[in-house]
Amino acid sequence: MYKELCSALIMTVIIILFAIPMTDLSGESREVPQLLIIAMSVINAGQYIQAVIKIAGRLDVRVTLAGYPGLRVGILFGLTVVYLMALQTVGFYISSLIYFFVTSLLAQPMKITPVLAARRFVVCLLCIGFLYGLFTVSLKVQIPLSPLGI
Amino acid sequence: MEQFLLHLPLVFDWMNLLALLAGTVGGLFFGAMPGLSPTMAVALLVPITFYMPPATSLILLGAVYTSAVAGGSISAILLSIPGAPASIATLFDGHTMAKQGRAQEALYTTFVSSFIGGVFGVMVMILFSPPMAEFAMRFGPSELFWTAIFGITVITGLSSGAVLKGLFGGALGVLLSTVGYSTLTGEPRFVVHDALASGITMVPALIGFFAVPQIIDLMENSHILLEKLTFKPEKGMLRKVVMAHRKYLRTLAMGCGLGTLIGVVPGAGGNVAGIMVYDQARKLDKHPERFGTGDPEGVCASECANNATVAPAIIPLLTLSIPGSPTAAVLLGGLLIHGLFPGPDLFTEKAEVTYTFIAGLFLAQFTMLIFGLLASRYSHLVANAPNYMMFAAVMILCVFGSYCVQNSYEDVLVMFTLGVLMFVMGKFGFPSAPIVLGLILGPIAEENFLRGEMIAETNVGVFNYFFTGTLNIVLIALCVLSLAWGLYSEVKFARKMKAQAAAQAGE
Incomplete structure (x- = not known):
């Protein structure tokens, strides 16, 4: 698995984990988390683009557990x-x-x-x-x- | 200065003095051990200070901070493993000197240079903190909101090669700070377990983010036995090193000046200062080729700069609640558990605590020098501490530190869970500092954003309130600049990697 792509997937998982319970919030309590989720989604999109560019340019490294104790x-x-x-x-x-x-x-x-x-x-x-x-x-x-x- | 001199004698109270000495020895010990950073040392000690008077606890933490940064050079010189990130540049010449049998000279140079940089940093702190705190009184909710955002963006801008991850981490930290009952509306947010009802407690989170990933890394290398070091002290070395410093005036001036400047900038820290000053010292030298070959001036450049960042990193923390370094961010936890909130009040109503702390930090430079020079003779014993003992010992301290903040077992679980998650994220290149900074600055950002919004709705409108006014514009410009710098560094880093890959393919 490519490192940058994995990073993008981790970001997505974190966003989903917070976005689902956020729907229960209302008014002012929701305002800041919602803005943050939007900002994080934009960054996540950037990370996907970066991952694709790096994979295409053969600059991304593969994450492997080989050699790990x-x-x-x-x-x-x-x-x-x-x-x-x-x-x-x-x-x-x-x-x-x-x-x-x-x-x-x-x-x-x-x-x-x-x-x-x-x-x-x-x-x-x-x-x-x-x-x-x-x-x-x-x-x-x-x-x-x-x-x-x- | 008057206030500083007035409170200086308070440091000599037996309890404060004991804290100063214990902090110095402890800091040197933590710094010297490979794998234990100053941030982790301060994070582990914050809960213990809960039982001490505020001034004593801050003196202890300040002494640990300054000594651990200097102590980090011990393992950098003796083992070629920087004990602290700030000591990376020290090993270029320091370890070469050790291999040449000049370990004592390198260690003495470290402590003398650190002392000079540290004293300069504290003097700057004494002179600039009160006017800066006064200036901070002009800050309303919108300015405080932008200041918090600047604090988060600037640290991510320095995450070379991981700007997007740093930005994401900063936002995640702010999001984590919203967990628990909202202080403004009383509504529970993201409370998936009762343990999270009062939010994520800062100290266990700090311990988790900084210490647990390092513990797991120590587990990975627990079987490795490093080569045992020995040390032969030489007479007259201190005199020789002090005399040699007279030739390093330009490097010392650069270390003090740049180190202080970098220390004040939120997010930058000793590692940036050390490398930057080392690089500049080499570039400006008539014989740059001697750097890296065991030249004490290289050690002097790095160590003077990294210790010059310590006190200035606390200036924005005390005045604007924006930590100048990750360790200063942890120090904020030490302030908060004693009910001390950064801002002008610290220099007026709580002046006794604040100035005693500053005086303690000043004296910590002297104790660091004395104990550092003495400890140099035995430093190899600490640097030889085996990993198979270290990780369990640190884990036990983490458990203790997390538990005793609120006598809560749940805090221990939160600490461990966050730490494991950080370890996994760290393996994919996510830096921990932006998350921690987000966690600390999140409440400031949210509270001031919502307050500002309320004011704006009844007054001039949200856009006018947040985006006009000289201070707002300056702060927004700084945020944009730090983001632009981060993206520029990212592109530069990618190009460098591409060129390296192309060169490797060519070979």
């Missing part, structure tokens, strides 16, 4: 989503500690050994402990805590 990013991204979902139940500090420890071990290129894992756990614990001391103990910041109160 999809598996690694996918796993780490998935773990991030799990972390965000677990945040409220498990608490910020415990979930952050687990997330930090697990992802840093999975992402590294070195072989995981018990010594390395233990060392990494201590580093992660110190970092999260620092955040706990700074935010919860010193600044009394409200943050989701686990049932254990940490």
Whole structure:
């Protein structure tokens, strides 16, 4: 897929996503969004023209996932989503500690050994402990805590 | 100046001083780490400042901003990876110097030049902010509307090779700012989930737009282990570097002057200033061939210019609520969460906070110099921080920062969702800065547009109200000029690409 053409399609999708609920608006509430949608549509048309010109001139680049480390990013991204979902139940500090420890071990290129894992756990614990001391103990910041109160 | 001197001692209050020192060290740390930009550093710290007095929090953010811009040169010099976009031009000579075993000289040159540029920028801020704020009092709804539009158009004009995407992003940002209950009519707009009822909270959005795409990029490169760096300090280096600066007077003058000017222009920033001054310094030199071969004057040109933009970028922010750079845009979040609204009031009713902040920014140049020089010896340790630890650490800070603005889990989800969307859009060349600027300037533009319309309908008519009057015409002309400049750059960029493609095909 051509990059500039994809960009134009993304613009179209965004415009449609906003244009549909905009029809429910009335009067002054609608005025500015409507003007913006019109302006964005004009820019979108320009982007399509630019895409066609670039494709015709063989200046557009093809977007490809070849060579992209999809598996690694996918796993780490998935773990991030799990972390965000677990945040409220498990608490910020415990979930952050687990997330930090697990992802840093999975992402590294070195072989995981018990010594390395233990060392990494201590580093992660110190970092999260620092955040706990700074935010919860010193600044009394409200943050989701686990049932254990940490 | 009188107000500045009056409030200077307030910075020495223990809490302000602590914020200044912590901000300086933190800024250098963030700047030195590849992949963490000054904008991201300020965005992550804005929610934390919620718990501090306004002046203290602004001193912290100002110190982080100025130190992170200077700190960005550490990884540019040592690793050839600019820690901040403003340090791109620094690596041309800085990294060559490091490869020649002159890393210490390059780093010392960086901090001395940054200090000179930074102090000059703050002096300009002290002298020009109050009259500019006074001038801003002449602005009615129509002028404020055009000023907001100018802020958005000018940043898109600088999105080289992506002007249409920049313009679209600016409009999208304004559209995103309309999400939630309308402040004028009370009607819900685009509220597809309860979490959006009060609109998109600015700080989580800023964190999402700037930090999450960088985190995903760090995930992509998480397995890469950069070559470990070592550093051998040499005695008498500071003296040598300071003496050398006496020969760079023309470059320093250019860095200070152009840097300040570019800083004031909304949307431009340290990266534009650094590259532009480096380029001019090279062109005007009798021996331009020495630039790029490890000449400290190249480092001086880039660093003096990029730090000279810091304070001037805050001038239009404080006076007209138009940020001069993306980082200044994030700084606006820091002002707003303390109920400080840009405009003349900041220099009259809130003078104590504003001038203490300016005084803090002035002193931050000194702390940046001192800590920068000291940190140079250990900077390789920060630059060696591995990506596999960085992305999770930054993600945790993002979650914390987004949550604690309103103690809302929904804000965390909004931050992450916007960040992922920005990552995808970024892959197709959409810049994040125009979206953020649109999000910030959107409410100003809409409110003043609707107010102006109401005034116009009962008075002179919409056309006469918005399109006549000297200030309106000047602002409209600036908008048109910035758009025309953007389109011209786009055509120029396309031609350059075409020529490159033709050259490659010829080979």
